[in-house]
Amino acid sequence: MQQVAELKPLPVSESTFADLLKPLIEPGFRLALAMLHDSQAAEDVVQEASFTAWRKLGRMRDQGRLRPWFLGVVANKCRNYRRSRWSATVELGVPERITVVSGEDRTLHGADLRRAIARLGHDDRLVVVLYFYLDLPVDEVASVIGKSAGATRTKLHRAVKKLRPDVAIEEALR
Amino acid sequence: MSLRREIHSAFEVITPPLGGMPERVVQTVLAQHKGRQRKERMVTRLRISVALVAAVLLVAVAVAAIISWNSSHNNVAPAGVGLTPLQQLEARPIRLQVFNKSVLDCKTGPYNAQGSFGAGPIYGDGGSAVRTNWGEYFYNVASADTVISGPIIVRVEDVYKKNVPMVFVGPFAGGPTVGTDVVDGTQYKQHTELVLDENQVDAVARPGWPTEQHRFVWDFLIGIPGSASGGTGWQIDGPGFSEIFYAC
Numbered sequence: 001m002q003q004v005a006e007l008k009p010l011p012v013s014e015s016t017f018a019d020l021l022k023p024l025i026e027p028g029f030r031l032a033l034a035m036l037h038d039s040q041a042a043e044d045v046v047q048e049a050s051f052t053a054w055r056k057l058g059r060m061r062d063q064g065r066l067r068p069w070f071l072g073v074v075a076n077k078c079r080n081y082r083r084s085r086w087s088a089t090v091e092l093g094v095p096e097r098i099t100v101v102s103g104e105d106r107t108l109h110g111a112d113l114r115r116a117i118a119r120l121g122h123d124d125r126l127v128v129v130l131y132f133y134l135d136l137p138v139d140e141v142a143s144v145i146g147k148s149a150g151a152t153r154t155k156l157h158r159a160v161k162k163l164r165p166d167v168a169i170e171e172a173l174r
Numbered sequence: 175m176s177l178r179r180e181i182h183s184a185f186e187v188i189t190p191p192l193g194g195m196p197e198r199v200v201q202t203v204l205a206q207h208k209g210r211q212r213k214e215r216m217v218t219r220l221r222i223s224v225a226l227v228a229a230v231l232l233v234a235v236a237v238a239a240i241i242s243w244n245s246s247h248n249n250v251a252p253a254g255v256g257l258t259p260l261q262q263l264e265a266r267p268i269r270l271q272v273f274n275k276s277v278l279d280c281k282t283g284p285y286n287a288q289g290s291f292g293a294g295p296i297y298g299d300g301g302s303a304v305r306t307n308w309g310e311y312f313y314n315v316a317s318a319d320t321v322i323s324g325p326i327i328v329r330v331e332d333v334y335k336k337n338v339p340m341v342f343v344g345p346f347a348g349g350p351t352v353g354t355d356v357v358d359g360t361q362y363k364q365h366t367e368l369v370l371d372e373n374q375v376d377a378v379a380r381p382g383w384p385t386e387q388h389r390f391v392w393d394f395l396i397g398i399p400g401s402a403s404g405g406t407g408w409q410i411d412g413p414g415f416s417e418i419f420y421a422c
Contacts, residue, residue, distance in 0.1 A: 018200045025196035034185050043195065050203045080282065110184035117181070122289075132181040164177060 021053055024067055027134055028074045034129040035078040037118060045077040052077075068143035071130065075144065079122050116163055124159035131156055220277055260369065263327045263411045264349070269418060270331045270407035280333045280405055280422035291419045295320045296328075296370070296410045297388075298419070308355045309399035311343065316370060317388035326412035328368035330396060333405035333422055340406065341397040342368045357395065368394055 028049060032042035052073050057066075117125055123145070130141045142152040257265065273280040283291070290297040299315045316328070327348070332338035339352055341364035349367030356362070375390045398406065405422040 014204050017204070021200050021203075022196040025199050026192055029192065029195065030185070030189065033189060037188070039188075039190050043199075046195075047199050047202060050199050051206070054203045110180075110187055113180055113184040114188070117184075128181070132178045133185055135178075160177070 017054060017057060020057065020066060021050060021070075024053075024070045025050070027067070028070060031071055031074050031129055031134060032078055034117070034133050035075070035122075035125060036081060037114065041081060045074060045081055049073040049077050065143060068136075068140050071134075071136075072144045072146070075126050082122070120159060120162060123155065124162060127152065127155050128159045128163060224277060259413065260325045260327065260348075263325060264367070266411050266416065268329060268331065268409055269416070270329075270409050271333070272331070272336055273333050273405075273422075275334070280407075280420050282420055282422045284419055290317070291408070291421060292410070292417060293419070294318075294417070295322060295415060296326060296412070296417060298408065300421075304358055306355055306357060308353075309397055309402065311355075311357050311395050311397045314394055314396055316368075316392045316394060318372065318390040319388055322372055322412050324371075324413040326370040326410060328370065328408060328410050329366070330409075331407050332402050333407045333420055334403035335401075338402045339364075339366070339399060340402070341365060341399075342394060343397055344395045346370055346374075346392055346394050355397065357397070362395075364397060368396070 025046060028046045029042055032045040033039055036042050036045065049070065053070055117128060120128065126145060127141055130136045130144055131138065136144070138149050138152055138156070141156075142149045145152060145155075147155070271280075284293045285291060286294065286297055288297075290299050292298055295318050297317050299317070300312060303310050303312045305311075328342075330340040332340065341352060342348070343355065343357060343362035343364055344360075346368050347363070347365035348369035349365050351363045351365055353364040354361060355364055370392050372390045375392055398404075405420070407420045408418065410417040
């Protein structure tokens with residue numbers, strides 16, 4: 001659930017909207033690209049999320065929380081996009097088996113790592129992308145996914161363990 | 175190299191330059207906002223008109239059905255007599271809608287709490303796909319937790335186009351044959367129905383699939399031709415239930 005206060009909408013001018021939204025497009029696009037692995041689909045998702053932002057921006061009590069809210073909208077659009085496709089793994093070329101990384105050889109090629117992330121469930125993939133790729137602090141990741149910081153840290157632990165069974169969790173989350 | 179740096183490296187190589195995307199996105203929102211408002215007002219008026227026409231038609235159909243039943247029920251054997259359970263299910267009419275985006279667009283769902291398609295008792299999950307010259311085949315999964323005595327048939331139609339043949343191949347494919355195709359190196363007959371039975375399920379669900387905890391699981395292959403819109407409506411009929419969901 002998003003942390004959006006349902007208060008009386010406040011009017012937002014077009015210039016204010018542009019000023020607020022523009023800085024969010026790039027992180028939104030990076031999030032969508034990492035979730036979908038398709039730049040065209042990622043741009044479409046960000047565009048749709050921006051329409052949602054325009055409609056709902058006036059209802060936000062605390063516009064300082066705009067970034068996690070917008071990223072949450074993008075994440076939901078990504079989930080819906082993959083569901084509607086019924087072909088979540090098609091565009092990604094994900095093999096049946098992901099390369100297992102031994103303790104001695106901890107270097108994954110980028111493509112293998114992307115595939116491994118693509119094999120994670122939506123929620124696990126989301127926390128991994130937000131924390132490791134968008135470099136959000138745990139508190140902000142928690143805001144995006146609508147969980148407590150503690151629960152988010154637990155999800156991150158689990159996701160990292162699925163992604164890289166051999167990696168030291170604390171090292172990964174440092 | 176830290177995991178964070180590895181992930182950055184992995185995604186940066188596939189990230190195209192943004193160029194003027196932020197400005198483009200914002201301008202598109204602002205430009206389309208007014209157009210959308212006009213369109214939404216028009217669609218609302220259209221929906222009201224369509225709803226009125228549909229209501230009139232529904233009443234007419236109901237009256238016709240009652241008259242037809244009254245005139246014939248004493249002379250004709252009740253429907254279903256002499257038919258196998260599967261034939262009885264096949265005789266059920268398709269209730270799937272064909273949508274028109276400009277009037278009433280298709281809405282994906284419903285889903286269950288785990289995010290699988292369907293409101294039960296049968297649920298669906300998508301999987302990987304392979305392309306052929308004919309179209310695209312999806313390795314999907316159906317599942318159930320309740321005991322269902324008798325066959326279950328699944329029929330699929332395009333949600334935006336009429337008469338687009340959706341087919342099933344491999345295990346559990348049934349009903350009329352409409353062609354053949356080679357999928358992943360195996361030649362299959364293309365059937366128009368999927369026929370499921372809880373006495374014949376896949377023994378072991380694939381690890382990692384969302385359905386692995388389900389009591390009954392069927393892996394199946396559905397084929398969607400290249401001419402399809404991409405949106406599908408699913409009607410699942412079984413003893414005592416008829417279920418519909420859409421993947422638009």
